[in-house]
Amino acid sequence: MKWQRRQFLKKGSQSLLALSAMPSFKWLALDTADETKKEQDPIEYRILGKTGMKITTVSMGAMRTREPSVIHHALDQGINYIDTARRYMDGYNEVVVGQVLKTRRKDTFVATKILPGKFSESEILDSLEASLKALQTDYVDVIQLHGMSNVEDIQNEEAMSTLAKIKQEGKARFVGFTTHSNQRELLLAAIPLKFYDTILVSYNFKSPPELGEAIQKAADSGIGIVAMKTQAGGYETKELGNLSPHQAALKWVLQNQGVHTTIPGMVTYAQIDENIQAMGSKMGWHDRKVLHRYGNAIDHKLCRMCGQCEGACPQGVSVLDVNRVLMYSEGYRDPDLASMTFHELSAKERGLACLSCDHCTVRCPHGLNIQARIQSVQQLMV
Ligand code: SF4
Ligand code: SF4
Numbered sequence: 001m002k003w004q005r006r007q008f009l010k011k012g013s014q015s016l017l018a019l020s021a022m023p024s025f026k027w028l029a030l031d032t033a034d035e036t037k038k039e040q041d042p043i044e045y046r047i048l049g050k051t052g053m054k055i056t057t058v059s060m061g062a063m064r065t066r067e068p069s070v071i072h073h074a075l076d077q078g079i080n081y082i083d084t085a086r087r088y089m090d091g092y093n094e095v096v097v098g099q100v101l102k103t104r105r106k107d108t109f110v111a112t113k114i115l116p117g118k119f120s121e122s123e124i125l126d127s128l129e130a131s132l133k134a135l136q137t138d139y140v141d142v143i144q145l146h147g148m149s150n151v152e153d154i155q156n157e158e159a160m161s162t163l164a165k166i167k168q169e170g171k172a173r174f175v176g177f178t179t180h181s182n183q184r185e186l187l188l189a190a191i192p193l194k195f196y197d198t199i200l201v202s203y204n205f206k207s208p209p210e211l212g213e214a215i216q217k218a219a220d221s222g223i224g225i226v227a228m229k230t231q232a233g234g235y236e237t238k239e240l241g242n243l244s245p246h247q248a249a250l251k252w253v254l255q256n257q258g259v260h261t262t263i264p265g266m267v268t269y270a271q272i273d274e275n276i277q278a279m280g281s282k283m284g285w286h287d288r289k290v291l292h293r294y295g296n297a298i299d300h301k302l303c304r305m306c307g308q309c310e311g312a313c314p315q316g317v318s319v320l321d322v323n324r325v326l327m328y329s330e331g332y333r334d335p336d337l338a339s340m341t342f343h344e345l346s347a348k349e350r351g352l353a354c355l356s357c358d359h360c361t362v363r364c365p366h367g368l369n370i371q372a373r374i375q376s377v378q379q380l381m382v
Helices: 014-021 070-077 088-107 119-137 157-168 184-191 207-219 246-254 269-278 285-298 319-330 335-344 370-381
Strands: 046-047 054-056 081-083 109-113 140-148 172-179 200-202 224-228
Touching: 014 246, 070 269, 081 246, 088 109, 088 119, 109 119, 119 140, 140 157, 140 200, 157 172, 172 184, 172 224, 184 200, 184 207, 200 207, 200 246, 200 335, 207 224, 246 285, 319 335, 335 370
Parallel strands: 081 109, 109 140, 140 172, 172 200, 200 224
Antiparallel strands: 046 054
16 A cells, blocks of 8 residues: 655645644653654554554544544554544544545545444444445445444344445455453454454553453454553643653553554644654653553543443443543543433433432442542533
């Protein structure tokens, strides 16, 4: 594949407009040049498992990107994999990505996702057709089942045969699934299935070691591994002052050779320019220090999505999902995404019951105050 990078001089007026509209970027990148940074070319590639796709280790998480010129900028810098989904922005995110693909389809790989909870042939095909139309392309590189949390779901025969048909017809080159919860089990269950080409998994420096091992095992079996939620919520914390944890967080994830690429969500040029510097760089002393400080600052609010609280609430509250809503609000500072995720949950799962519950029986091994956090989401969503 050919693509052009570092086309700084080729940016049009659209790009300049986006720059001027860009929100101020508070954090300054930590200067680790003395230890780790490659001087010449920060672009690093890994092969996405048996797909054989040679992709940049930092890719474009487009989930919250509303401005096509930001994605153009990512491609200009050498990034060659874009992640979107039918669900993001209620379909509009694929329209944004499509604005880029209509002129640069050959410059990049693109991955999207079937609407969550859809497993029948007609639902999957309808979702894919809508994606292809919005993306202005006749094929995607990867199509994924979105948000799997049960082993039975990745073994769903109708879904699998439909995905196989899609692949055969050339509407998607490869098939995969994404997961936020029960991740270790799903990674390990996917290996003997010998069906999925890729798995998109939530993984960051706060993830348990067992998850890293499962990722490595899945990768060893030939499955391409894409990591999301790599920035552990992306919280702004006064404890870090002007230091940014972003490069360090990406370097930490990429230490695991089983991870083939990362998809940090990026909405500004500055975030892209900062994050691409993590490619080809090893963790240094400063990185470890800044992650330690960042970790301490967010420990009390970061849900590790370990799933250990799953099914623990007698009232049926989906503790992990409601914590994810809070992360989108507090960390990503994206009220629309938080609201959309909240309203996708059933009334029971949202946690209204927490407001009048006498005694919370859900215990988080990571010390999160479950009732207080879920109550705060109710107040946020009124
Ligand atoms: S709330 Fe705690 S137990 Fe539940 S998924 Fe998050 S980190 Fe794990
Ligand atoms: S406070 Fe009560 S209703 Fe809310 S999660 Fe805990 S046990 Fe469930």
